[in-house]
Amino acid sequence: MRRAMPAPPPRSYSTWLLMAALAALAAASFYSLPLEWAALFSEDAVRSSAEFLAGFAPPDTTQPFLLKCLGATxxxxxxxxxxxxxxxxxxxxxxxxxxxxxxxxxxxxxxxLLNVLRSIPELVWASLLLVAAGLGPFAGTLALAMHTVGVLGRLFADLLENTEPQPERALRANGAAPMAAFLYATLPQALPQMLSYTLYRWENNIRAAAVLGVVGAGGLGQMLKYHLSLFQMQQAATVIVAMLLLVGLVDAASYALRRALTR
Known part of the structure; x- marks a missing residue:
């Protein structure tokens, strides 16, 4: 005889209130925003979008421009x-x-401090740092680092808090120095998840770095802004393809590394 499935645990009133509040927030968002779906799918909008996209074809595949894209990549x-x-x-x-x-x-x-660092987007950090560091990839690199410090710092702190404290306490009780006990007992527990978080943030930073060039922080984003501002659509299409290839390759490499670390 097949055994009956156990009944799910009862939900508390706070869970139902939270779900109701989220549903009300979603409904209020649709009501308050002027979403013009009819204009989006109108005949004029479809025709204008098709004409705009047609300007990107074919991408510029001349050797000098491809070498320039490779350097920016x-x-x-x-x-x-x-x-x-x-x-x-x-x-x-x-x-x-x-x-x-x-x-x-x-x-x-x-x-x-970590909340402040991660609450400021990369584009805002880049705009602020361009004043001090000037145009180019240096400001973009610092902008990525400032925002990602806030994200990884919070994730790492939560990991360290949730590790099992007994191994470190045992080493401390046997005379180990506090730093040695941390390095040999606590850090190895959190290290695999830390590496996984780091690789995931690297994927996100690839996308962010491609966008930061819009404010003059170098790389593919700066090339994209330049060619779009001059309406050089075929060159811009090549830059977009380079962005997609870069993000896809990094995503695949990061996924393979995370799989290897979690086995």
Whole structure:
């Protein structure tokens, strides 16, 4: 005889209230926003969009322009990689006090700093840093690092807080130094998930680095802005294809690395 499935656990009133509030928020959003669906799918809109997209074909495949795109692609890749590397170092340094390693005196101010860093988008960081660092990839790299420090720092802090404390306590009880106990007991527990978060943020930074060039931060985004502003649509199409290929390759490589780390 087939055993009956157990009944699902009862939901609390707070869960139902939260779901109702989310549904009301979604309904209010549709009501308050002037969404003109008829204009979006009108005959004029479809015809204008088709004419605009037709201007991108065929992409510019001349050798000098492809070499120029290759250089910008490598610049975008370098911006994302270096920005992520700097963010890992800064995020781990801030995650220690944010995770309560030095008591509650530093915990809440550090978490507040992480909230500020990640609440400011990369484009805003780039616009601010362009004043100090000037046009080019340096400002874009710093902008990626500043935002990603806030994201990774919060994730790393939560990971360190949720690790099993007993191994570190055992080492401390046997005379190990606090830093040695942390490095040999706590950090190895969190390291695989930290690497997974880092690779995921690297994927996001590839996309962000491709967009940061719009404000003059170098790479493919700067090329795209330049050619679109001059209505050189075929050159812009080549840049867009380069962006798609770069994001696809990095996504595939990051997915393979995450699979290898979690096995």
């Amino acid at each position: 490598l610049e975008t890749l370098s911006m994302s990689a270096l920005g992520t590397l700097l963010a890992v170092a800064g995020g781990l340094a801030l995650a220690l006090p944010a995770g309560g390693r030095f008591g509650n005196v530093l915990r809440w101010p550090t978490r507040g």
